[in-house]
Amino acid sequence: MLDLTFGGRLRLPLIQAPMFLVSTPALALACCSRGVMGSFPAHATRSRDVFADWLAQMMEGVAALENPAPWAVNIVVHPTNARMEGDLELSIHRKVPVILTSKGAPESIFGRIHEYGGVAFHDVASARHAEKAAAAGADALIAVTDGAGGHCGTINPFALLNEIRQVTDKPIILSGAMSTGRDILAAQTMGAAAAYMGTRFIATTEGGADDKYRQLLIDSTARDVFFSSALDGAPANWIKQSLIDCGVDLNELATTIPGEIMASGKVRERYSKVKSCGQGVGMVSAVESAVAVCDRLRAEYDDARAAMRAVVDGTSRN
Incomplete structure (x- = not known):
């Protein structure tokens, strides 16, 4: 073993x-x-x-x-x-x-x-x-x-x-x-x-x-995590605010067929700045060293x- x-x-x-x-x-x-x-x-x-x-x-x-x-x-x-x-x-x-x-x-x-x-x-x-x-x-x-x-x-x-x-x-x-x-x-x-x-x-x-990404985490809790398979066809967790900052309608995204956005060619155009995190994000409260x-x-x-x-x-x- x-x-x-x-x-x-x-x-x-x-x-x-x-x-x-x-x-x-x-x-x-x-x-x-x-x-x-x-x-x-x-x-x-x-x-x-x-x-x-x-x-x-x-x-x-x-x-x-x-x-x-x-x-x-x-x-x-x-x-x-x-x-x-x-x-x-x-x-x-x-x-x-x-x-x-x-x-x-x-x-x-x-x-x-x-x-x-x-x-x-x-x-x-x-x-x-x-x-x-x-x-x-x-x-x-x-x-x-x-x-x-x-x-x-x-x-x-x-x-x-x-x-x-x-x-x-x-x-x-x-x-x-x-x-x-x-x-x-x-x-x-x-x-x-x-x-x-x-x-x-x-x-x-x-x-x-970058600093913006770090601040997004500090400002977020588990309620700010959005689950979707629409972006590239695979299930993933994203930060809601980063989706909103890219002009995404969360209600529309929630009903989008998995992979539809990728198939439409909009991933790089509209979603290159979307950020991800897990549901444990609520414990991130400051920027600090990994040590x-x-x-x-x-x-x-x-x-x-x-x-x-x-x-x-x-x-x-x-």
């Missing part, structure tokens, strides 16, 4: 999610320095050369850290991703410790990752997805639920985690609406090996979000563990 602590280097059972145009090497390194797995998506870079530069930055940065957590790169492994092969080759060459794969689950790609000693965590949104990914050789499964930011699942975390557990005993990493250390412990209590958290890291100084966020999450997690021990021992006063 895979050791998801990576020999104790993952000191908090948490992965900072790879977010398009937000996750950067600086953000990933800050998280790794505090015992959290940092990551970024390969497709967030404009070209293969820029991605190669990001990988070099990570290698150099990790080498300068004392006992860093492992780091990861997200690669879309669906055949429609024209950059997949080149990005995978660079990742293999650099021996990226963890590859976060999404869309499709090709056995050959998992095999190539395993050949150099890497591990593959694959996004799933249903028990059937999980069963296929596990059979293809994924080392762990990222259960993407209905509260996640950006492209998300549509199933409640309790239901999805339980259904996945019925089809595989591989480690499950839970994603969706988590924003505190107590949430991380709750995910473990439900049976997950670790948590996957993105929104909490958007308004950090090391990330790639500070990680340290707070660790303190909250430790406090939650102590409180849970008191409950189990029967000494809790709650």
